[in-house]
Amino acid sequence: MMQNIFDTHAHYCSRQFDADRGELMAALPAGGVAGVLECATHSGDAPRVLELARSQPFVYAALGIHPESIIEEDAATVAVYHGDWRAELRAMRPLFDDPKVVAVGEIGLDHHWPVPRQAQLELFEAQLQLAAELDLPVSVHDREAHAEMYELLRRYKPRGVLHCYSGSAEDAVWLTGQGMYLGFGGAVTYKGAKRAARVLAAIEPRWAVLETDCPYMAPEPVRGRRNDSRNIAHVAAYIGGIWQMEPQAVLDLTAANARECFRIV
Numbered sequence: 001m002m003q004n005i006f007d008t009h010a011h012y013c014s015r016q017f018d019a020d021r022g023e024l025m026a027a028l029p030a031g032g033v034a035g036v037l038e039c040a041t042h043s044g045d046a047p048r049v050l051e052l053a054r055s056q057p058f059v060y061a062a063l064g065i066h067p068e069s070i071i072e073e074d075a076a077t078v079a080v081y082h083g084d085w086r087a088e089l090r091a092m093r094p095l096f097d098d099p100k101v102v103a104v105g106e107i108g109l110d111h112h113w114p115v116p117r118q119a120q121l122e123l124f125e126a127q128l129q130l131a132a133e134l135d136l137p138v139s140v141h142d143r144e145a146h147a148e149m150y151e152l153l154r155r156y157k158p159r160g161v162l163h164c165y166s167g168s169a170e171d172a173v174w175l176t177g178q179g180m181y182l183g184f185g186g187a188v189t190y191k192g193a194k195r196a197a198r199v200l201a202a203i204e205p206r207w208a209v210l211e212t213d214c215p216y217m218a219p220e221p222v223r224g225r226r227n228d229s230r231n232i233a234h235v236a237a238y239i240g241g242i243w244q245m246e247p248q249a250v251l252d253l254t255a256a257n258a259r260e261c262f263r264i265v
Contacts, residue, residue, distance in 0.1 A: 002248060006035035006255035007229035008183055009139060009163045009211035013038065013048045016215040016226055024228060025056055031230035034058060034255060037262065039106040039139055041066035043088050044076030046095055053100040060264060062105035062139045063095055064127055067120040068113055085123050096134055102262040103160060104131040105139025112143045121148060128156045137261055139163055153180065161209055161261060169202035176207035181261045183211040186219030186227060189238045200242045209261060210235055210254045
């Protein structure tokens with residue numbers, strides 16, 4: 001059985017885990033999971049994320065406001081703050097003092113959904129500034145927004161992870177060159193994922209981390225089911241084929257990378 005799985009992007013506070021969250025969290029270490037970064041998407045789920053991290057020694061928290069929260073009616077950004085993300089971010093600020101918070105996330109840009117562009121750019125920039133002020137890494141969401149995303153990453157040069165990396169091998173080289181880790185999950189195992197294979201071949205393995213984005217994005221051969229951190233073993237086996245490494249060696253290397261990125265001893 002695989003050991004030392006570090007999942008750098010999870011959403012165990014999602015409703016899809018409500019029925020069996022306790023049992024699942026208890027089962028993960030026995031399934032080889034050594035670390036999980038649980039990511040908030042707005043102030044409504046931030047306390048739950050922090051509570052989960054405090055209750056499990058292997059779980060750490062990332063707190064932030066996701067761009068989609070600007071338009072999601074059940075997100076606190078809309079339901080409580082009526083779109084005033086600045087007030088929301090101020091209200092969240094004390095939560096970052098907790099030692100289990102190791103990153104600002106999930107933050108970023110999303111042009112797939114009809115999120116107002118200026119609002120999400122300003123929100124992302126404010127959270128990059130917060131990460132710099134707190135000296136924390138970021139967990140970044142970039143969906144169909146490479147041009148603006150890369151411009152801001154060049155300007156701010158944050159540490160952290162570009163989660164579910166979907167850019168080119170060429171961009172991967174300069175991104176890792178300025179200290180960004182790239183997150184790879186179940187999508188790399190899908191039939192059409194040629195680009196991810198080129199990226200993995202182009203970068204130094206020290207800049208790769210593994211993730212689930214659970215409950216979403218389950219890898220082959222469990223695609224279509226609810227995802228959890230144990231399934232990273234399938235991702236490691238696929239990447240091992242590209243790097244000519246044993247899957248366990250891939251897990252050990254990427255877990256060390258994750259601990260380095262998020263300063264987890």
